[in-house]
Amino acid sequence: MDGHGITGATASEIAASVRALHERGALRRGDALPPVRELAAQLQVNRNTAVAAYRLLAQAGVVTARGRAGTVIAGVEAVAQEGYAADSVLRDIGTGNPDPQRIPAPSAALAGAIGRPVLYGEPVIDPALEERALAWVRDDLPDQPLRITVTNGAVDAVERLLAQALLRDDAVALEDPCFLASIHTVRLGGYRAVPVAVDAEGMTVDGLRASLAAGVRAVICTPRAQNPTGATLSPARAAELRAVLADHPYVLVIEDDHFSMLSQRRYETLIGPGHRRFALIRSVSKFLGPDMCLAVAATDPETAERLAFRLSPGTTWVSHILQRLVLAQLTDETALAEIAAAGRHYAERNSAFAARLTARGLPAEAADGLNLWVELPVPARSVAERLMRRGWLARTGDEFQLAEHPAPSHHLRLTVHDLTDEESARLIDDLVDAAR
Structure with a gap:
């Protein structure tokens, strides 16, 4: 791209021109934009105007800055998905x-889950499920003020948590190797993934320290049954990681305890008693089935307030029938x-x-x-x-x-x-x- 198709005299006009070229297909994913100095000379504008235009485009997710490789048109890269491969005879x-033979049948719990209709303006969380969820997490975070939020699964919870705390191009620490859905969520949100190596004891101390030095604003960790490695945080490793995070109390720590009730390992946490922004997510999909798409998130009160704005009745709340069905199974001895x-x-x-x-x-x-x-x-x-x-x-x-x-x-x-x-x-x- 030689830059002749880009027009404008102000940052907003230049950004609008690039977006229009992208929408019409004249600029495609991976196409390089002119260097700032070159674009400024071509358009006869101040260099700072060109810089501001590229910043607007980056914030909108239209372009990605790649250092010495320049600025290129962004795009959502394909990520492998969990589950069965389609159209394979292998x-x-x-x-x-x-x-599926190990998932409790929900039929016995269905009748009691229907109940009366829930109307607009009522609480978005079933009170009995909220009480059960709080008991589920309280022993693992005994020193924290906790609020419960219910979401449509763990991935939905992570997406909402990042959206309420981050802006596009903010950095997020992810385990490497990483759960496929976390990779997809971070890329789709326009955040920058900073890899943190994982060994047999979980997320490494040096990796977390390096990611914090790189300016991450959120850390996503799987305390046990890490996917794909199966690693579980040891007590010693968890204590070391908490010590590192003690100097960064406002970095959002998200713990995805996806295997929870199936796990054969003790739960260890990165969330220290003084940490200010955190969420412990426990979904039911691994033991009640992927179609039972519900997760509870135990968070600090401020994070809970921010999440509440995105969980209003009639828009993105979780069905109370589903909430009652999950509760019925979580309280059934069989x-x-x-x-x-x-x-x-x-x-x-x-x-x-x-x-x-x-x-x-x-x-x-x-x-x-x-x-x-x-x-x-x-x-x-x-x-x-x-x-x-x-x-x-x-x-x-x-x-x-x-x-x-x-x-x-x-x-x-x-x-x-x-x-x-x-x-x-x-x-x-x-x-x-x-x-x-």
């Missing part, structure tokens, strides 16, 4: 799905027993598979969560390609990486808890052969 071992049994089942199946794989010379360890994070001696893509020729569809660690130009991943994320013994044996044979 056996999908990368779904990340819970076992359903709770089924959830506990499901958590043990996932842990046992993953541990058994990892042990058999280790015995065959491919070391693997079952951490926590629905999946296994398997390290390979060769790049994962080559192994995944060989597995495809044997009828398997696996996810490589490349999909979960945040770096702009990462090294090839040596990990596969496998969902194996629903395989039969025969399928498990065949997959282990094929994995060992493919990794040679």
